[in-house]
Amino acid sequence: MTPNEGKESQLTSGKRIIFLGDSITDEGTFITYLDTYFEQHTPDIPFTFINLGISSETASGLTEADHPFPRPCILDRLARALEESKPDWVVVGYGMNDGIYAPFSIERFQAYQNGILTAIQMIHQSGAKAIVMTPPPFDPESMNDNVLLPDGKKDYSYKEPYARYNDVVRYYANWLLSLDSTADEVVNIYDPLLQHREQEREMNPSYRSGDGIHPNSDGHWVIAKTLLSRLFHITLEQMPDFVEQPDKSHLFQLILQRQQLLGSAWKEHVGHTNPSKKEALPLELAFRRGEEITKQIRKIVL
Numbered sequence: 001m002t003p004n005e006g007k008e009s010q011l012t013s014g015k016r017i018i019f020l021g022d023s024i025t026d027e028g029t030f031i032t033y034l035d036t037y038f039e040q041h042t043p044d045i046p047f048t049f050i051n052l053g054i055s056s057e058t059a060s061g062l063t064e065a066d067h068p069f070p071r072p073c074i075l076d077r078l079a080r081a082l083e084e085s086k087p088d089w090v091v092v093g094y095g096m097n098d099g100i101y102a103p104f105s106i107e108r109f110q111a112y113q114n115g116i117l118t119a120i121q122m123i124h125q126s127g128a129k130a131i132v133m134t135p136p137p138f139d140p141e142s143m144n145d146n147v148l149l150p151d152g153k154k155d156y157s158y159k160e161p162y163a164r165y166n167d168v169v170r171y172y173a174n175w176l177l178s179l180d181s182t183a184d185e186v187v188n189i190y191d192p193l194l195q196h197r198e199q200e201r202e203m204n205p206s207y208r209s210g211d212g213i214h215p216n217s218d219g220h221w222v223i224a225k226t227l228l229s230r231l232f233h234i235t236l237e238q239m240p241d242f243v244e245q246p247d248k249s250h251l252f253q254l255i256l257q258r259q260q261l262l263g264s265a266w267k268e269h270v271g272h273t274n275p276s277k278k279e280a281l282p283l284e285l286a287f288r289r290g291e292e293i294t295k296q297i298r299k300i301v302l
Contacts, residue, residue, distance in 0.1 A: 025053025059115030095135030
């Protein structure tokens, strides 16, 4: 662990951090990596990482024509999420879904801008720090059997995306990077993930970074490592064992279990409009179960 030169570490006091985003956040591996890192290295400092990501969600409120249901919008649940979770920091990660997988449109882009700026304003009004995270790059070469469509088609979707949709995602990411005087922090995960993908493809041209939309576990580690660097000024020179071999890390598996338990409970407690509801315990019961897992974690780290 090496604090970045000239920057103060954030590890003197704990933080309550919630993560809002689409299915990339909902999946949550990068959050579990962060949670495991801090449990392993600073078990006496009270960090709480709450995953409130919801699959298919947007900041823009837009939905492509053939999406199976109206995409959820973060603005519909943000006030309750902030009121219930009472965070110190809020990490907001949107953009992949917001262009609805179509060529660039100024109307769609403005809807995205309005959604992000409104979210930042609401977070600040709650007294929390607003941290904006760029979307990851879209990777057409990693798509499964999805059909990539050229310009000029009537409808596009996550199943049949625009072939150059990464240009749209890049445009959205560039705009987010201009918000450094509006948000408290802007974290660029687009470029580190793109660099990682290009490095892997130099060694293996058939490398798949995920499914084109969602990064694989390697990508989630790049996200976690970038957040550690930008938010906590921690540079890791080597990949931790729990990332390289998560199945062999009892600590990681316990923290993953706790993350899934509490994340599901929090999401259903706050509420959302995705018709796919998670199997979740009532929040108070989930807290009690989570404390039982935490006792097992403490036996490992203390």
